[in-house]
Amino acid sequence: MTYKFLLFDLDHTLLDFEAAEEVALTQMLEAEEVDDVTAYKAYYKPMNQQLWLDLEAKKISKEELVNSRFALLFEHFGKVVDGKVYAEKYQSFLMNQGQTFAGAKELLAELTVSGYQIYGATNGITRIQEGRLRASDIKPYFKQVFISEQTGYQKPDKEFFQVLADQIPGFAKDQALFIGDSLTADIQGGNNAGLDTVWYNPERKENTSPAIPTYTVTSYSELLQLLHGQRSE
Numbered sequence: 537m538t539y540k541f542l543l544f545d546l547d548h549t550l551l552d553f554e555a556a557e558e559v560a561l562t563q564m565l566e567a568e569e570v571d572d573v574t575a576y577k578a579y580y581k582p583m584n585q586q587l588w589l590d591l592e593a594k595k596i597s598k599e600e601l602v603n604s605r606f607a608l609l610f611e612h613f614g615k616v617v618d619g620k621v622y623a624e625k626y627q628s629f630l631m632n633q634g635q636t637f638a639g640a641k642e643l644l645a646e647l648t649v650s651g652y653q654i655y656g657a658t659n660g661i662t663r664i665q666e667g668r669l670r671a672s673d674i675k676p677y678f679k680q681v682f683i684s685e686q687t688g689y690q691k692p693d694k695e696f697f698q699v700l701a702d703q704i705p706g707f708a709k710d711q712a713l714f715i716g717d718s719l720t721a722d723i724q725g726g727n728n729a730g731l732d733t734v735w736y737n738p739e740r741k742e743n744t745s746p747a748i749p750t751y752t753v754t755s756y757s758e759l760l761q762l763l764h765g766q767r768s769e
Contacts, residue, residue: 538766541707542647543700545716546658549736550640550674556633563629580609592720631664634671643756644677656681657700659690659721692725723747734759
């Protein structure tokens with residue numbers, strides 16, 4: 537199989553979300569002069585992860601997620617705040633964080649030189665993801681980036697991938713490869729859409745989900761080897 541269209545997840549695959557979140561949360565909480573920044577972050581991070589899982593499972597809406605998470609955070613520490621107002625404050629810090637993983641730029645540069653068409657596909661808030669890409673060093677390599685808030689659908693919905701297929705010139709499923717770290721969003725989404733997938737799994741996690749990746753790699757170099765090998769067959 538020779539692939540032409542490479543569809544990349546962003547966070548945890550190319551963009552270092554943990555680094556971005558750490559800086560943005562610290563900046564916001566320090567600006568708010570909370571008593572214990574470390575304690576606030578320790579509570580927020582797993583809570584936020586669970587809310588995103590609830591969103592994937594359609595237990596909550598994107599609006600509920602965005603507007604409730606900081607109200608829930610401050611409530612845990614005995615304070616009542618307007619979650620929507622704090623969502624805006626946090627976004628203003630997060631959207632300027634363009635941290636990428638080491639080697640991400642070099643990976644995309646090599647794939648571009650090799651003739652692949654590179655697209656981004658991310659679940660997220662448009663303002664944040666566009667800002668983070670602008671602040672990063674990888675934005676120039678994408679022909680287009682599809683953001684769930686813009687498409688009206690999110691991974692793993694089959695409709696999200698249909699939007700990509702409809703908007704990418706000359707798109708063909710059998711020439712497309714979706715690459716991402718999330719089994720529940722990226723790999724299951726690819727399964728739902730009938731696309732080949734690469735599970736980017738640098739932490740070598742065990743797959744206990746129903747999602748079935750076509751390939752699994754643990755590093756960018758393995759991904760390059762896989763793609764070069766496909767072309768030489």
